[in-house]
Amino acid sequence: xxxxxxxxxxxxxxxxxxxxxxxxxxxxxxxxxxxxxxxxxxxxxxxxxxxxxxxxxxxxxxxxxxxxxxxxxxxxxxxxxxxxxxxxxxxxxxxxxxxxxxxxxxxxxxxxxxxxxxxxxxxxxxxxxxxxxxxxxxxxxxxxxxxxxxxxxxxxxxxxxxxxxxxxxxxxxxxxxxxxxxxxxxxxxxxxxxxxxxxxxxxxxxxxxxxxxxxxxxxxxxxxxxxxxxxxxxxxxxxxxxxxxxxxxxxxxxxxxxxxxxxxxxxxxxxxxxxxxxxxxxxxxxxxxxxxxxxxxxxxxxxxxxxxxxxxxxxxxxxxxxxxxx
Amino acid sequence: xxxxxxxxxxxxxxxxxxxxxxxxxxxxxxxxxxxxxxxxxxxxxxxxxxxxxxxxxxxxxxxxxxxxxxxxxxxxxxxxxxxxxxxxxxxxxxxxxxxxxxxxxxxxxxxxxxxxxxxxxxxxxxxxxxxxxxxxxxxxx
Numbered sequence: 338x339x340x341x342x343x344x345x346x347x348x349x350x351x352x353x354x355x356x357x358x359x360x361x362x363x364x365x366x367x368x369x370x371x372x373x374x375x376x377x378x379x380x381x382x383x384x385x386x387x388x389x390x391x392x393x394x395x396x397x398x399x400x401x402x403x404x405x406x407x408x409x410x411x412x413x414x415x416x417x418x419x420x421x422x423x424x425x426x427x428x429x430x431x432x433x434x435x436x437x438x439x440x441x442x443x444x445x446x447x448x449x450x451x452x453x454x455x456x457x458x459x460x461x462x463x464x465x466x467x468x469x470x471x472x473x474x475x476x477x478x479x480x481x482x483x484x485x486x487x488x489x490x491x492x493x494x495x496x497x498x499x500x501x502x503x504x505x506x507x508x509x510x511x512x513x514x515x516x517x518x519x520x521x522x523x524x525x526x527x528x529x530x531x532x533x534x535x536x537x538x539x540x541x542x543x544x545x546x547x548x549x550x551x552x553x554x555x556x557x558x559x560x561x562x563x564x565x566x567x568x569x570x571x572x573x574x575x576x577x578x579x580x581x582x583x584x585x586x587x588x589x590x591x592x593x594x595x596x597x598x599x600x601x602x603x604x605x606x607x608x609x610x611x612x613x614x615x616x617x618x619x620x621x622x623x624x625x626x627x628x629x630x631x632x633x634x635x636x637x638x639x640x641x642x643x644x645x646x647x648x649x650x651x652x653x654x655x656x657x658x659x660x661x662x663x
Numbered sequence: 664x665x666x667x668x669x670x671x672x673x674x675x676x677x678x679x680x681x682x683x684x685x686x687x688x689x690x691x692x693x694x695x696x697x698x699x700x701x702x703x704x705x706x707x708x709x710x711x712x713x714x715x716x717x718x719x720x721x722x723x724x725x726x727x728x729x730x731x732x733x734x735x736x737x738x739x740x741x742x743x744x745x746x747x748x749x750x751x752x753x754x755x756x757x758x759x760x761x762x763x764x765x766x767x768x769x770x771x772x773x774x775x776x777x778x779x780x781x782x783x784x785x786x787x788x789x790x791x792x793x794x795x796x797x798x799x800x801x802x803x804x
Binding site: 466490 | 726727729730733736737738739740741742743746750751753754755757758759761762765766770771773774777
């Protein structure tokens with residue numbers, strides 16, 4: 338009896354030790370692992386997601402990013418939509434990401450982001466893929482690995498904001514981003530007026546909460562179309578439900594973004610609407626969203642050059658640990 | 664898109680034969696892909712540990728090949744097959760540890776199947792290119 342009790346105690350201790358090792362390892366990886374190291378110069382990490390596709394996440398991401406850029410912030414965009422990477426085209430980014438070798442003969446492959454015409458750093462699988470006609474048929478764990486690989490292998494440099502354009506839904510890619518990016522500042526939810534979007538978005542918000550990802554705010558896109566001829570307001574997608582959804586899910590409602598007749602032209606040309614039509618109501622709305630983001634994260638101003646310089650020269654810690662022994 | 668279209672397109676720029684660098688790249692990618700498949704097989708059969716798998720994947724040098732031939736690979740549909748093989752192996756090299764810890768060792772079964780398909784496509788592309796080359800040489804006589 339005593340022997341059995343001793344064995345049980347020993348097994349239990351072993352399990353506790355293994356659990357402790359696992360937690361310590363996770364903490365170390367989160368603070369000192371490859372992704373943490375790659376993002377060490379990025380001050381705020383924010384992901385944009387929705388429950389369903391077609392709500393305008395990508396357009397919202399690039400215009401939010403561009404509005405922040407116009408305010409003087411250093412902005413990068415990670416296009417995490419592996420199967421439908423639209424960020425480069427929407428920003429007119431045609432070049433490919435180039436590889437950088439930190440050490441001659443070193444086997445680590447690192448990439449430099451592509452810089453858009455308007456000063457945004459862009460990382461997307463579209464910028465490395467063999468061709469538009471070649472389908473990206475990655476599955477399951479391969480997608481997750483690739484997202485993590487991009488996060489860790491890119492020279493992000495110094496950024497005030499890294500905006501992550503997520504694919505629709507709450508699947509593996511979204512969960513991977515939420516769990517892999519250390520110190521994720523939060524999530525911005527994009528919805529549209531339709532009831533179906535509100536329903537799916539509510540699930541997405543619940544999923545974010547389950548994964549301990551703070552939801553910073555909810556934006557309702559394509560809320561209303563203002564007729565350019567007579568000024569009549571047309572609710573093309575039904576009555577607005579964004580505010581109601583935000584109230585129900587207890588998240589801040591950041592406001593509505595109107596439909597814009599200029600938007601299609603801007604996306605096709607690869608110019609953010611906030612750049613091409615800065616005085617349009619839709620551009621004003623995006624700037625208001627940017628202000629809401631700054632407010633929610635209590636960001637007072639862009640990083641100064643001195644701060645950026647300091648962050649840029651912060652060494653990668655190959656051997657530094659918060660604790661030496663356990 | 665038919666297989667013949669895919670394989671005939673997998674040459675330099677969709678017309679002509681692969682360059683010498685391209686041929687070398689294809690052969691290296693094929694060799695790496697085959698060795699990676701063996702390693703995944705050994706791991707699946709518990710003949711090697713996860714640490715051994717990751718260490719030996721790193722020794723294959725997929726990242727080095729990608730870096731060396733990047734100007735040829737990136738954005739070039741002619742080398743899509745090689746790119747796919749090298750991309751799978753290089754991400755495994757870097758993230759297999761996280762994947763096994765998060766999703767379990769069985770999660771590599773899907774990668775094995777995907778890599779097997781990718782290696783198959785590359786092998787057919789190389790064979791198709793060799794056939795084209797032989798026909799081309801015959802036609803010139």
